[in-house]
Amino acid sequence: MTDEEAAPAGVVHNAFALVRVLSRAQRPVGVTELASVVGLPKTTAHRLLEQMAREGIVTRRDHQWALAPGFGDLARTAHRPSPLALVARPRLHALSQATGATLLLHRESGDALETLWCAFGPHFRRVMPPAEQRRAAVHPASAIWLALASGQMAAEYQEVHPGCNCIAAPVSLPSGGTGVVTLVRPDNLEVESLKRPLERVASRILSDIRRFAD
Structure with missing residues (x-):
């Protein structure tokens, strides 16, 4: 994990990037695909997804990730x-x-x-x-x-x-x-x-x- 990723601003940026991808997806997405699209190491993407899951932002089922129910309003503001x-x-x-x-x-x-x-x-x-x-x-x-x-x-x-x-x-x-x-x-x-x-x-x-x- 780089120093930029470790900084709070970098963490927020990466988390929003994951949310943006999930908000556009028409189906649950695996962590490998998410990491590739966002441009993060797989381990970093997985760690962020686990943290967001604890906050109720995303959910995981059968190793696939999706936005949690009720999070659509915040997802729409994630771009700006x-x-x-x-x-x-x-x-x-x-x-x-x-x-x-x-x-x-x-x-x-x-x-x-x-x-x-x-x-x-x-x-x-x-x-x-x-x-x-x-x-x-x-x-x-x-x-x-x-x-x-x-x-x-x-x-x-x-x-x-x-x-x-x-x-x-x-x-x-x-x-x-x-x-x-x-x-x-x-x-x-x-x-x-x-x-x-x-x-x-x-x-x-x-x-x-x-x-x-x-």
Whole structure:
């Protein structure tokens, strides 16, 4: 494995390259073919696929790989991640790693929500698979919609799923519209103490996107 592949940016680039190939494929694809198309060593491609499988991004069956159900929305953005997703993902990933929670980023799009980024926490994956987490996030009773309606931090406790609690902080975007940063934890792990950290992350993402726009 080269130094470039070992760098975080290289890992993200290679992972998205694999997702792009799988999103265009009409059938499951073997790791040898994926590695050849993307231009990676087979061992590197296999390691990345295994990591993405643990995150619920891809699935494997009979030594063939495919995108996991429910991942199509993110796959469509894999070609050109939005500036908001690009600046937000390091902060979301850091908070997810620090708390074990799932962190999500959505943007309001008319009457719907556009999923921009997900960082699935190890604690929460044991309660709800990643694909189900994505679906639950946009449920009408989710904290995301509550935050959008109120314009401030919102919380929901086991309303969408009996095994989890959720808090969400809205972000008014410089380009117009609203983004929402969401944190989800199993119901045996409280979220109240994470409201301030989540608000700080939302504020820093807003500062980052403003600098990006400049």
